[in-house]
Amino acid sequence: MGEPIAKYDVFQAISDPTRRKMLRLLADAEMPITAISGHFPMSRTAVSKHLRILSEAGLVKERRVGRENRFRLSAEPLRELQEWYSYFERFWDNKLAALQRYVESED
Amino acid sequence: MGEPIAKYDVFQAISDPTRRKMLRLLADAEMPITAISGHFPMSRTAVSKHLRILSEAGLVKERRVGRENRFRLSAEPLRELQEWYSYFERFWDNKLAALQRYVESED
DNA sequence: TTGATATGAAACCATTTGGTTGTATATAAT
DNA sequence: ATTATATACAACCAAATGGTTTCATATCAA
Numbered sequence: 001m002g003e004p005i006a007k008y009d010v011f012q013a014i015s016d017p018t019r020r021k022m023l024r025l026l027a028d029a030e031m032p033i034t035a036i037s038g039h040f041p042m043s044r045t046a047v048s049k050h051l052r053i054l055s056e057a058g059l060v061k062e063r064r065v066g067r068e069n070r071f072r073l074s075a076e077p078l079r080e081l082q083e084w085y086s087y088f089e090r091f092w093d094n095k096l097a098a099l100q101r102y103v104e105s106e107d
Numbered sequence: 108m109g110e111p112i113a114k115y116d117v118f119q120a121i122s123d124p125t126r127r128k129m130l131r132l133l134a135d136a137e138m139p140i141t142a143i144s145g146h147f148p149m150s151r152t153a154v155s156k157h158l159r160i161l162s163e164a165g166l167v168k169e170r171r172v173g174r175e176n177r178f179r180l181s182a183e184p185l186r187e188l189q190e191w192y193s194y195f196e197r198f199w200d201n202k203l204a205a206l207q208r209y210v211e212s213e214d
Numbered sequence: 215t216t217g218a219t220a221t222g223a224a225a226c227c228a229t230t231t232g233g234t235t236g237t238a239t240a241t242a243a244t
Numbered sequence: 245a246t247t248a249t250a251t252a253c254a255a256c257c258a259a260a261t262g263g264t265t266t267c268a269t270a271t272c273a274a
Contacts, residue, residue, distance in 0.1 A: 015122035016232085020191065027195065034250060046233055048251075067241040067250045075198035082192060084127065088134065089189075091182035123262085141220060153263055155221075174220045174271040 010077045011084075013057035018042075019050050023073060026060060032068035117184045118191075120164035125149075126157050130180060133167060139175035 014020055018040060025031070025039055033051065037044040051071055054060045058077040063070050121127055125147060132138070132146055140158065144151045158178055161167045165184040170177050 011122045011124075011127070014191075015118045017118075018232090020118070024194065027198075032250075042232085043234065044251080045235085045253090049232075069251065073195075073198070075195045078192060078195050079199070081188070084121075085185050085188055085192075087131065088180075088182045088185050091134070091180065092186065125262090139220075149262085150264065151221080152223090152265085156262075176221065 008053050008056040010057050010059065010080050013054055013059055014081070016050070016053075019054055022047075022050060022054060023059060023075075026071055026073040027075075030063070030070045030072040032065075032070050034068075036071065115160050115163040117164050117166065117187050120161055120166055121188070123157070123160075126161055129154075129157060129161060130166060130182075133178055133180040134182075137170070137177045137179040139172075139177050141175075143178065 014023070021039070022036065025036065033044060033048055036051070037047045040047055051060060051062075055062060055071075059074055060071045061074045063072075121130070128146070129143065132143065140151060140155055143158070144154045147154055158167060158169075162169060162178075166181055167178045168181045170179070
């Protein structure tokens with residue numbers, strides 16, 4: 001059959017400030033859970049759960065290296081976010097954004 | 108003092124699919140709660156609660172007209188979403204978006 | 215004035231969310 | 245072989261979320 005229905009979509013995944021910070025953190029470096037955990041005032045388990053949610057939304061990829069589980073950003077699903085809000089851009093008269101979409105949509 | 112701390116931010120407000128649909132609905136017309144309610148398979152009270160959340164996030168404005176409470180979109184807070192998202196645009200090599208930000212940031 | 219309409223507000227409920235601690239297991243280092 | 249490290253997994257918990265129903269109140273229409 002098709003794709004398994006993902007429990008978490010992008011909108012839900014980024015609704016939590018901790019997870020938004022995680023995405024920023026993982027944008028520039030691949031990191032194992034313990035290292036990531038050092039950046040947040042919560043247990044490693046809690047961090048792990050957030051990463052699981054981000055993973056289900058496709059926003060991070062994991063790779064097993066020895067006993068470590070290294071995570072890195074996978075930004076592509078964020079495009080859905082852009083698609084959604086682009087509908088509203090006309091309300092702040094963003095001419096250049098409109099132009100950009102127009103130019104890039106001709107394929 | 109400054110602004111009262113808003114309970115709901117934009118990210119949380121749009122994390123719910125019902126609320127995202129509401130914003131679309133209110134983009135083109137100002138509507139009272141009962142009319143809005145007709146578009147969703149839930150009680151008027153539930154709709155009202157969603158509108159309250161959108162209101163706290165600044166995404167809708169309400170105006171009392173007689174016994175009606177009319178809502179309309181207030182898209183401006185979505186800029187925050189755009190700002191956040193723009194950080195990640197470099198990951199899909201979006202030259203035009205970069206150009207756009209560059210041009211629009213010179214004020 | 216009497217009734218219908220539009221909304222607000224309170225109480226309640228099940229599920230989800232974001233966190234915890236404790237235990238188990240695989241891998242790496244001494 | 246033993247110990248330390250990195251993670252997973254299960255159980256638990258309080259608070260938030262998304263919904264309901266019931267009742268009160270303000271306004272409009274006949």
